[in-house]
Amino acid sequence: MKTKPVLMAAFLVFAGIVSSANQQPTRGPIPLAAGAFFALSVADIKASGAWYREKLGLTVTLQPARSGPADVMVLEGGGLIVELIQHDEATSLAKLSPPVSDPVNVHGFFKAGVMVDDFEVALATIKERGVPIAYGPFAAKEGRRANFIISDNAGNLIQFFGPIPRQS
Numbered sequence: 001m002k003t004k005p006v007l008m009a010a011f012l013v014f015a016g017i018v019s020s021a022n023q024q025p026t027r028g029p030i031p032l033a034a035g036a037f038f039a040l041s042v043a044d045i046k047a048s049g050a051w052y053r054e055k056l057g058l059t060v061t062l063q064p065a066r067s068g069p070a071d072v073m074v075l076e077g078g079g080l081i082v083e084l085i086q087h088d089e090a091t092s093l094a095k096l097s098p099p100v101s102d103p104v105n106v107h108g109f110f111k112a113g114v115m116v117d118d119f120e121v122a123l124a125t126i127k128e129r130g131v132p133i134a135y136g137p138f139a140a141k142e143g144r145r146a147n148f149i150i151s152d153n154a155g156n157l158i159q160f161f162g163p164i165p166r167q168s
Contacts, residue, residue: 028057028077033163036079040083043090055129069087070088111159119161123137134157135148146161
């Protein structure tokens with residue numbers, strides 16, 4: 001199975017068996033209401049790692065030596081863990097034939113979401129760091145949390161949700 005080296009690298013990273021680059025973010029992370037995790041396959045791990053450090057304030061906690069056909073980087077901060085994998089055999093949806101420009105048009109995962117303690121602070125921080133809002137912001141109302149969606153440097157969608165609105 002071709003993915004075994006990648007899965008083993010991810011296991012070694014999370015088990016703490018390999019060392020980390022421990023690169024610091026340019027600014028602090030956005031505090032989450034609860035912990036969250038997502039992993040992304042990316043075309044350029046250095047560019048994506050820099051984006052998550054600069055825009056979300058995450059710190060590189062683990063970056064093992066290359067294992068087989070993949071590089072792995074794990075970033076953390078404010079309760080969020082993001083695992084980036086750059087695999088030699090991966091391709092983007094745009095390179096498929098026919099190309100797919102919107103990930104919602106492909107079955108499977110297409111968006112990650114995180115809960116934040118302070119929606120207004122999270123939104124202001126994202127805007128201050130120059131991250132365009134892809135969708136929203138949408139105000140809280142009965143049955144719906146306030147939320148907005150951003151797109152990372154590679155086009156992956158990340159949705160931020162505020163606390164559950166209090167009932168009157």
